[in-house]
Amino acid sequence: MSASAPPVNRLRRLFIRCATRVRRALGIGSPIPVVDTARLTEGYHAHQDNPPVDPCVKVLAYYLPQFHPFPQNDAWWGKGFTEWSNVGKAQPNYAGHYQPHCPIHLGYYDLRLVDNMIEQARLARNYGIYGFCYYFYWFNGTVLMHQPLEQMLADPRVDMPFCLMWANENWSRRWDGKDDDILIAQEHSRADSLAFIRHLGRYFQDDRYVRVNGLPVLIVYRANLIPDIAETGRLWREEALRLGLPGLYLVAAQSFDITSPAPFGFDAAVQFPPHPFRQYPDHQPEVTITNPAFTGRIHGYPDVAQRFVQRADEPYKVWRACMLSWDNTARKQDGATIFKDFSLQGYQQWLSHNLNVTAHDPRLNDDERLTFVNAWNEWAEGSHLEPDRRFGYGYLQATYDAVQDHDSRWGIVPGHPWARRHDVAVVLHLHYAEVVDPLLDQIDQAFPDGQVDLYVTTTASAHGARVRQRWPQAQVRLVENRGRDILPFVEAYRQIHSLGHLAVCKVHTKHSAYRPDGERLRQGLLAPLLGSVATVQAALTRFRQDPKLGMLVPGPFLIPATRRNASSNLANLDRLESLTGVPYGYTDLAAGTMFWFRPACLSPLLTLKPQDFDLERGLADGTLTHAVERMMTSWARAEGYTVATC
Template sequence: MPLKPIAIYLPQYHTIPENDEWWQKGFTEWTNVKKAESQFTGHYQPHIPLNNNYYDLSSNQVMEEQAALAKSFGIEGFCFYHYWFTGHLLLEKPLHNMLAEKKPDMPFCMCWANENWTRTWDGQDKQVLIEQHYSLDDDKKHIEYLMPFFKDERYIKIDNKPVFLMYRTELHPNIKEAVALWRAEAKKAGFDDLYLIRVENHLKEINPADHGFDAGMEFAPDSGYKGRKVAKSNFMKYLINKILHNSGIKKSVHHQNFIYSYQSMVNSLINKPKRAYKYFRCVFPSWDNSARRKIHATMYLGSKPSIFQHWVKEMANFTRKNFEEKEQLLFINAWNEWGEGCHLEPDEKHGTQYLEALKKGIEE
């Protein structure tokens, strides 16, 4: 089966000195996940991993177990978030362990998450914890750092071109020059080129070629295709609650947060107009980042494995129809974004149902 489901992977499940300093001693993604609370009747929080498996990614054994589970449900690779700040690495230990130990036997690629880190989780978005700076000298050092990963036999390649994603290409002031340098270094290292994918989320429709990239990747949830707000299903009630909320008489969860229908969002993304350029699709099983944000959280209510399965089937068909076999990648957000309520990993409520839905959707 040529289609390759690739699950996005968050490595923030081990302690690092920076998080100890910025947040609290012993901080990991689990810190926020465990604090989550249900905010209204039927609100699914907290998300508890199956068998209370609050794992520590400082052990490579954890990733071996995850890879075995993922592969058993048809996932053919992980796409790891990679954090590089002018040579300063964050959360690099799992990838370094994987490279050094040559385990697990799991295809992988990397996505440079090149945003500044801020105190978003406690509402202080403008307080920068670590800032991203760009220069061609740093771009050269960056590609040199990446080469041992690219040369690993497990690294995902298309026509001998390592697949590398970048979260926000528009933030790099000299992105086309950086790309030219990266491609030249890849060819010097014996590759035919790089296969560069820009993640499409914050800005509307940029042709990847304008930044020197080969393709775009839909990042679901897409802010331009949110679907219907749940509260607006009863518009009069919605309007009254909004008036009471704005006047300060009665705070409304629906007006403190952004709460949408999962089914409506899925319909919106399935019917999204086709891009004029090469564009990889993406699906997600559920989304609720209220574990990270007390207010202004984004939630998609009504997610079910059956709806997810249908969406996977539609996006798998789109991928098979629009890409050559060697390029048939379908991204899933995410393997383990527990703080955003967005995980294929089994939880106490659903077990492996979303993994089963993914497998069935791909096979259909």
């Protein structure tokens, strides 16, 4: 590029302005966006007092102790500067851009006042958050932003477990750790490493400090910047022993291309979304830029959530993390990185996924079942659990709702693999609370002698506890609210497919709240399957008499499959063909996905993994879940079985 050529971003802005003027001149509006109907109801959430919870996975939030003036900030940014100085002056960069973020509850607080930290701890506990992970700023013996941490350490009224993350990069004016205009630099050495751990000893010995397997947890933000980090970790552990501690539990944040903790000799890794930034698609063409000087990047929040949820399991211990909206316009107005289209629903599903996977991870013991949220109060990055004017306490309530579903006091915790006791089984998925008891009533009616294996997947521990009250022998698994009833069924099928049942009935809490006939629709599915003892016996007789019978579907719900009713799902049907080797037959489909089946007929389900399923996006058709629903009968026939009606 010649010296006189304009930068790419300037050309982009010029193109956007010209295109906007042409559209207006021609009377052409913006493209119609795909709307998530659930988000239309996401307004302001008022504060509420929540009952205490004791989740099987503990949630910690990253916490920035910056919101107070101190001498270095005065020198580098101006007298009295804090992060609030940037937050309050942020402006939108495009039409519909949510800026500035305005805090409520504590307002523009000052962390020199310990009462603010006491209230933050109370608020976090009320919404199911277990602890804070404070960023710690150490630069070769110089400590910054430590006054709030020192007063927290001295005041037990800040009643909140905590751990520390060493933000061990150079501090520069760019706020991204790059070596441009360095304000204070790191100087790593053996002597500095020992001084660092000795300084932290007072924190590690506090009763509130988070311990795993009895060891204080220390997270390092950029472990790859420390020369010979494995040796440094060994020095730290030895020094911890000399301080009277049992050792250290060292964790590497997955930032700036860090993945496995093994090269560092650490015990685990912890995710740090939205890192890595570069993998996300560009969404800038979807918005109308209103700031002519904008040269930043615009990505999509759903893309980040989906990437993390669908990430394959890693062959090492990793604590999962999710984020709120992320937008550093307050720090870099014209060059900001923005993740648009945040929704409380998307955040809650991401957190629910992290809780569920962590609860079932066989590599973690109970002490290690932690998950993180970015962040409690990163206001200048637009990522904060603390309430704001737009969503109010919605971020916190979404957190509580996900955590409450994993309350260990209900007794629904990861356990042993499912076992077979009878020849017949029911696989039941419970999501909608108001349908739980009616479904259990239906099963009671169909099996009054209790001679059936009841396998339950549920999105809420309370539902599982209700099942156990009525069916003590039921085998229950807690699942996330993703893939509707299909992903939970895949997980259940993986448990039971080889147990040798004659036949299994798949049912779920089909609510269809968007339809006025939802109740009648559900009963229309259930009656031919579990309507009475005679109904069940008739179905089982057919399976005994015909060893090639694979599925029995309620008559009105086995409908012809056409290109028209599959049109939204063609791409995912092709994907399933690639995964399973079975083409879509365009014969019929089991609408409502409730049916009797012989376990062997659905073995292609075993090729599917949780990572294959996207987050829920309202009631929109065209997901892998809908494609799986359409493939059930094709899979049964491909396995050599027949499909009939009941």
